Amino acid sequence: MKQKQIDLIHSLSDYQLKQQLLLSQFILFTLSLIASLFLFDSFKDWLDLFKWQPTQFILYGVLPGIIVILIDLFLMYNLPKKLYDDGGINEKIFKNRTVTEIFIISLVVAISEEMLFRGVIHTIFGYFFASILFALVHIRYLSKPVLLISILLLSFYLGYMYEITNNLFVTIIAHFIIDFFLALIIRFKK
Template sequence: MKQSELIKQLSDEEIRKQLFLSQSLLILISIILSVILFEKMTDWLLFFDWNMGEILLYGLIPGLIIVFIDLGMMYFLPEKYYDDNGINKRIFGDQPLFYIFTISLFVAVSEELLFRGVIQNEFGYLFASLLFAFVHIRYLRKPVLLISIILVSFFIGYMYELTNNLLVTITAHFCVDFLLGLVIRFKK
């Protein structure tokens, strides 16, 4: 059965539960892999630097650039090119701002811990960026979304290469998810 058909069978609440479960699984995988791959569990703390200039320059500004490019795509391209079968509408639509903030932060933290904090540190930029794009499997049959997620993955991975700071990538990822979540929420 196609993914789109499976999704249609789920309620909005079930989709949101699946999102929380999948992101929780990513955090668990991050913890397990860090125990296996890192010399000390506390080595992870080295990847968090509260350098606000770096966070703004390499996290917030790139996040805003990604959002503006996505908004441009939404404006100029027919909806069918960037539609993910309505999943994001079902996750963010008609939700309170606190929910959009919380889910965006949870997704950004869980995915960046795994893909940049563990995988990119241990297996490299190329592998982490491609795996990140592949995990967003619902975009595989949507060429515009696939190209977009690959470019975003490499862009955010590159910001990590420059800074070696997970707070930078978490900020960029959160900015993208939160602002686009707001666009979906308030789009008429």
């Protein structure tokens, strides 16, 4: 199944890949909005998960995001490349993108995934379930132990930041910073 996914992604043009990626994120975003209407007492209760607290953004969003990037960079440069290879999918997604496109993709992914996994699933079904499900959705990492452990730890880490703050802006910021800077590394690496 993984090889089929890799082959399919490599057969897509850059434009088609970007369209598919954005479509999948639109679906996650839509699911989170629909689920919030049915699973929360009111839509306002769900909107209350977005809190404007700049100190939290820095302490629990920006700093954890930077820590994850530094750990990831350490592992990328100290482990054999084959352990970090996702079949070239991330490279295919980001290698030929402009910085603006990478920014937009990273922001869309962070918002849609955090709204669904932390905002709805974590809030309603709990920390553990949301963290495991988040990792499972990243199916291309399941056959790579280092990538699987990384995504599991990241998922639990983001979930923990959400547990501490109960603020979706925090996890969106952390998720965005991680995706954006790691995508830039992919884009500009030689």
